[in-house]
Amino acid sequence: MLKVENLSKSFNGKLAVDHISFQVEKGEIFGFLGPNGAGKSTTINMICSLLKPDSGLIFIDGIETSSTRPQLRKKLGVVPQDVALYYEISAEENLRFWGELYGMKGSQLGKRIKELLLFFGLDERARDKVKNYSGGMRRRLNLAAGIIHQPELLLLDEPTVGIDPQARHHILDAVKQIAKDGTTILYTTHYMDEAENLCDRLAIIDHGRILTSGSQESITKIVGENRFLKVSGQFTAENAERLPGDIKELTLISLQDKEVVYSLPMKYGTGEFIENLNKSGFIxxxxxxxEPSLDSVFIKLTGRELRD
Amino acid sequence: MIGTLLRKDLIRRFYNPSGFILLVSLPLIFTFLLGSIFRPSEKENILPKVNLLIADRDSSFVSRMLGGAFGQGDLKKMFETQNVDISTGTQMIEEGKSSALLIFPDGFQDSLLHEKQTNITLIKNPSQAFSPKIAEEVIKILCEGTDRIFRIGAKPLKSFRILYDGHQRPTNPQISSMAVEINALFAGMDNYIFPPLIELKKEALKKQQQESSATQNMLTYLLAGIVVMFLLFIIDTMARDLFTESENLTLQRILTGPVSVKQFIISKQLFLFIAGLLAYCLVWMAGIALFRIRFALYQFLLFFMFSVLVIASITGIIGFFYTLVKTRIQGSAIAPVIIIVFSALGGAMIPLNALPPFLKNIAVFSPVYWCVDGLQKILIEQFGLAQLMPHIIILVSLTLLLNIAAFFMFARRFRI
Structure with missing residues (x-):
């Protein structure tokens, strides 16, 4: 459904997206996992033609996007990271506008609006102005506006940022349902649990580069049967580097000023590790x-946690 | 597609019309206020009333009638009277609380009926310049008028005096004789009194019509300028919406759909024009009703055509201005200054005649001048199409040039 080849984009000489390639199959939820500033939104903006890539190609349904944009855009639904709606009019009027923009009209549009308002639990306040909605309601309406025209490919750019857990669950359930109905989804997030629970396949992105991609199982295999131990405190670099020598198979992953990360096979207990730290003069x-997870994969690949 | 975008903007604007109505009502309020200050009929009321004290020591029919004349008709508009005794009146004059004190002496009516000379006294407040003078002039006229009445009516008054002095009931022949004399008196005065009175009424009516027409012309003249100035403000407010859409990311979201940047910009330019047209029509409809502006059909058609041109050129001016600013805040800070300068120079705020000569010479460089001057020439001077050609050519050029420039500059700015 979506194929990205060697895509790159730089701003003021700084690479935001660095020659990335990935493919999203029809009907799947593909996760784009990475911290803030990793290049997720830039990639989404290039796919939906808001940004022009410096190099690379984007194919939607086998068609290269730069030449035949208007027709292809009808196949695409975009839900931006920030709520992009008209606050001074009602939810119903908002949906009507976004539907008409994609060529929908008459009873077909009316029926779809009712369907979506009901699906997202907004039917009782359909005629209220959006400015009177809660943050969660706005997020739901934001998502509804993105799928009003039943797109084949839906780009969701961190749709759950800044909302309460209940509203977040509501949105995640809705995304699962949309995928079940046959829409292909590219879902960007920096929440590990969302990627784990939602995505069939995913790519981990950092500093504009895809570090790894594939199914969750294949990605978690990268860390094997290892747990990651992050120690912060007072120590010397020499001590930190020497420590793995004391425990077989303890691997130094990263070393910073007051923080060091090790990888330790599951068969070793953490008590032995702490004892060694004390012996080596660590405060x-x-x-x-x-434990082995996407988060530990991220630590393994970047030396830091996703939320850092 | 453009229709959908345009409909959305109109719905957004009119979902809550209070702001729009307030904007539209402002030019009418301004015109009304300015008109109230400058209209000729009101000018007369700007002068304060003359405060006249009356000390009537005679308390007779004639003295009361003369004193009461200041509270009647036109004199009532000029005078404010108060009955006092002489000492209170003198004290009030000394304290500067009144303009003049008029004293009717004892036996005032008796003297008049017996054709004896009598005096009325006017004490003027020396600290006031105009009001005592006005009182003096009016009282002189009243004295002269009273004198004439008593001289012309000498014969019937003589009969009346006999009855007045006799202290007994008049007989029927005496009353009949006096009635005949009074009738003969009025019959003799007919030729002198009635024709001028009829003529006076005619003149008064004519004067009223002229005054009313002058007032209407002035309000129309003011309204033409003020509407153009407020149209600039209204379209400026609407134009900021382009930046609001960008800030709220709705613009970006629209552009991810099957809409081109050019379609989006055209929809915004059309929205500015339509919103401006609606505001303009509402103001003029209210203005025409309130200020009773009248048109001939040809004049109305010319006015409408020229108005469309005015709105289109203002859309271009504001649209082009916003291509030169970077943010909404920057635009909203600079735009009012430019609008006020253009309006002041173009005769929208102050009539051009009131400007110093060097400013009059540069007025033609303000686009507002061509809008305001054209409208005033249609409405006041009844200009025809041929006479308006310079205005039309300039406004058409401005409309095309600025709207096209704004279109391409915005398209370049939002180009992907």
């Missing part, structure tokens, strides 16, 4: 342990 201020 431990904080120790966090990550």
């Amino acid at each position: 431990i201020e904080n120790l966090s342990i990550k």
